Amino acid sequence: MVTTRTITAAELLVMGSDVPYELIQGELVSVSPSSIKSNMILSNIHGAIFAFVRSRKLGLLSVGEGGYLLESNPDTVVAPDIGFVVRDRLPDPIPARGYLPVRPDLIVEVISPTDERSEIERKQALYDRIEVPVVWWIDPRRETASVHVPGQPVQVIDRTGQLDGGDLLPGFTLKLAEIFDEL
Template identity: 35%
Template sequence: MPDDGSRYELVEGKLRKMAPAGDAHGYLALRIASRLERHVDANGLGRTYAAETGFKLSSDPDTVRAPDAAFVGRERVEKAGRVRGYWPGAPDLVVEVVSPNDTHSEVIGKALAWLAAGSRMVLVVDPDKFTVTVYRSRDEIRVLTADAGDTIDGADVVPGWTLPVGELFA
């Protein structure tokens, strides 16, 4: 990746420059990541990763993506040992915060690409709609809202982790 101070993702061998995160984006990414990390660390479940961490999803052509937050389970962390460079493969849980310039089709495409690469759950946080869309598969998609009193549930991916959507957007 170029070392010019900009953020990039490598998608099918092509560099995609990413704009810096705005206020709501950065706030929500940290808010969900910090609550996730607290639970993961307290229960020895694995590792939580912040934005800027690259995950190498494929080779020839290479795809390296950096979610806004991620989690990899303990068994996979132990099996991989010390990783130099990008994490080899997709995280178990991905958090993506929608940016103002993201189109609806891009957001869906990115979530489905994470699942196709091996992620078990993708959370798409939309700061404008105050929603969290949970992707488990192409057919298992659920939209959570604060108004409905919904709660994010880590289920079998991050056992025991929950976060009320209203608390995320507070």
């Protein structure tokens, strides 16, 4: 959808959660529902990270429609497949309504068959611009993960490798075969 005027985060919020859009620098961007395979992979990843984060009280983990206000004037609101914010960066209190006004420390995006390459690149450019410390792009078709860390080359992991939580999730690992084989 192309808008003729800049939309704000407040206006997006009023539209409701059943509106499938993100807001990129004031412009509404349509978000397609994912395939069931992509969603099952997302569930596997979320379950593993959730158990790890919750047992250690490391921070906030969102899935699906959890919105983050990343930029203001013009506003940018995204809802990554998974977002994680370390505990000491969370606002107190966490807003009961609206979007979390901090960038995630970890973003996980599962590529769906309908995702266009240009859209993935646009989103990664946004994540680079706002300096998301770690982004994992999961590609179900290729059974790979691409790990993006600012200032480092992109690391591509095949299904025989594993994701590593690094400094954000110390001790966390997830074998890619496990997220793809449980389908």
